[in-house]
Amino acid sequence: xxxxxxxxxxxxxxxxxxxxxxxxxxxxxxxxxxxxxxxxxxxxxxxxxxxxxxxxxxxxxxxxxxxxxxxxxxxxxxxxxxxxxxxxxxxxxxxxxxxxxxxxxxxxxxxxxxxxxxxxxxxxxxxxxxxxxxxxxxxxxxxxxxxxxxxxxxxxxxxxxxxxxxxxxxxxxxxxxxxxxxxxxxxxxxxxxxxxxxxxxxxxxxxxxxxxxxxxxxxxxxxxxxxxxxxxxxxxxxxxxxxxxxxxxxxxxxxxxxxxxxxxxxxxxxxxxxxxxxxxxxxxxxxxxxxxxxxxxxxxxxxxxxxxxxxxxxxxxxxxxxxxxxxxxxxxxxxxxxxxxxxxxxxxxxxxxxxxxxxxxxxxxxxxxxxxxxxxxxxxxxxxxxxxxxxxxxxxxxxxxxxxxxxxxxxxxxxxxxxxxxxxxxxxxxxx
Ligand SMILES: NC(=O)c1ccc[n+]([C@@H]2O[C@H](COP(=O)([O-])OP(=O)(O)OC[C@H]3O[C@@H](n4cnc5c(N)ncnc54)[C@H](O)[C@@H]3O)[C@@H](O)[C@H]2O)c1
Ligand SMILES: N[C@H](CO)Cc1c[nH]c[nH+]1
Ligand SMILES: [Zn+2]
Numbered sequence: 001x002x003x004x005x006x007x008x009x010x011x012x013x014x015x016x017x018x019x020x021x022x023x024x025x026x027x028x029x030x031x032x033x034x035x036x037x038x039x040x041x042x043x044x045x046x047x048x049x050x051x052x053x054x055x056x057x058x059x060x061x062x063x064x065x066x067x068x069x070x071x072x073x074x075x076x077x078x079x080x081x082x083x084x085x086x087x088x089x090x091x092x093x094x095x096x097x098x099x100x101x102x103x104x105x106x107x108x109x110x111x112x113x114x115x116x117x118x119x120x121x122x123x124x125x126x127x128x129x130x131x132x133x134x135x136x137x138x139x140x141x142x143x144x145x146x147x148x149x150x151x152x153x154x155x156x157x158x159x160x161x162x163x164x165x166x167x168x169x170x171x172x173x174x175x176x177x178x179x180x181x182x183x184x185x186x187x188x189x190x191x192x193x194x195x196x197x198x199x200x201x202x203x204x205x206x207x208x209x210x211x212x213x214x215x216x217x218x219x220x221x222x223x224x225x226x227x228x229x230x231x232x233x234x235x236x237x238x239x240x241x242x243x244x245x246x247x248x249x250x251x252x253x254x255x256x257x258x259x260x261x262x263x264x265x266x267x268x269x270x271x272x273x274x275x276x277x278x279x280x281x282x283x284x285x286x287x288x289x290x291x292x293x294x295x296x297x298x299x300x301x302x303x304x305x306x307x308x309x310x311x312x313x314x315x316x317x318x319x320x321x322x323x324x325x326x327x328x329x330x331x332x333x334x335x336x337x338x339x340x341x342x343x344x345x346x347x348x349x350x351x352x353x354x355x356x357x358x359x360x361x362x363x364x365x366x367x368x369x370x371x372x373x374x375x376x377x378x379x380x381x382x383x384x385x386x387x388x389x390x391x392x393x394x395x396x397x398x399x400x401x402x403x404x405x406x407x408x409x410x411x412x413x414x415x416x417x418x419x420x421x422x423x424x425x426x427x428x429x430x431x432x
Pocket of ligand 1: 033056057131132133134135136138141162187188189190191212213214215216217233234235236237262263266327368369370371372
């Protein structure tokens with residue numbers, strides 16, 4: 001049975017934090033395993049990546065090319081059925097439109113001291129995009145990763161995706177070509193992240209690694225951060241549904257299971273404003289699990305990391321939601337717009353009864369690569385912003401230099417950095 005918590009009871013916040021802190025790594029020393037893989041890839045390069053790919057994905061690769069004759073993107077893409085291509089094209093165009101709207105503008109202005117100021121956005125040179133592929137295949141994640149990178153103007157887009165047993169889904173191959181990957185390697189897990197960060201075999205290191213993955217991938221990105229940039233910790237999927245008596249229990253149950261089916265480590269939480277609804281949703285979850293082809297891992301996730309929280313009112317529900325800081329938050333309530341301002345920490349919010357989270361996974365156009373494990377407290381989902389960075393710009397001119405010099409000289413003196421002061425005074429003859 002999923003965990004039960006009551007927000008009206010004393011000790012609720014502590015119990016909730018305790019639940020959220022529980023290990024979702026299924027008893028493995030994920031950090032230790034990942035550290036060993038990264039170390040080995042740094043030492044042995046392509047040979048180590050090929051060895052781990054043989055071990056975890058049962059695919060033999062040539063260590064010097066990290067390719068296999070059996071995984072040819074063009075040939076595999078040709079097998080993608082026409083109706084699926086159409087769906088991918090549809091999603092591609094909506095994702096492109098959403099992310100084009102995110103393009104930030106350069107800005108220049110002159111302040112009252114006569115100093116010209118501003119900033120300019122420039123694209124990253126190279127990115128590695130991780131497309132998960134262990135338990136399911138994710139053509140949608142190909143689009144979510146690559147489309148914003150391409151729109152931002154990134155020239156080198158290196159896609160990695162595991163191909164277990166040499167199987168790569170035709171839709172993944174088609175989406176990679178459609179979106180514009182410039183390199184592709186059929187590798188996954190921590191070894192792929194290490195190869196992107198440090199280089200291995202034919203792969204030259206990239207500047208930033210983005211994309212979702214399981215606990216090993218998320219931990220590997222965390223460990224290589226600093227050598228390269230990363231987007232966020234986008235690990236096993238999560239959903240939080242806040243529902244009131246106007247919600248349909250079958251719909252809510254379906255939404256909870258839509259994320260539980262990703263991974264036994266996934267997290268599904270219901271905050272209900274109506275106790276009867278909570279009971280009905282739990283019953284519906286049990287019924288739906290019996291007929292779900294992915295029911296085994298969804299059940300494992302629901303039993304280990306599922307919770308039903310009863311809350312007395314919207315403010316208390318929002319208080320709990322902001323502690324949970326879930327990847328996805330659905331507001332299945334009568335007036336979601338009234339509650340939206342109270343939700344401060346979430347990767348993505350879905351408003352009303354007719355916006356199942358799965359629409360955002362595929363086709364609303366917003367990005368589905370989103371922070372998990374409470375990272376929504378301090379980071380956002382993937383966007384065009386991840387593929388650009390901001391440079392500040394300033395020009396003083398004689399008038400601006402004269403206006404700023406006295407304070408700059410005084411600060412240089414206080415910091416005991418006389419060369420700093422001289423670089424100013426040499427232009428103004430103001431001493432220092
Ligand atoms: N947060 C997001 O934005 C988002 C989006 C899409 C998917 N996801 C998540 O992505 C994940 C996909 O997971 P997946 O497993 O299907 O594919 P994956 O590609 O993330 O992981 C597969 C790889 O994991 C590695 N691995 C598996 N078991 C291992 C072990 N015991 N030791 C070392 N390495 C091991 C292997 O190298 C394998 O290639 C799911 O958790 C899903 O919820 C998250
Ligand atoms: N829900 C996932 C993000 O947690 C994204 C996804 C892709 N395909 C289906 N779902
Ligand atoms: Zn999903």
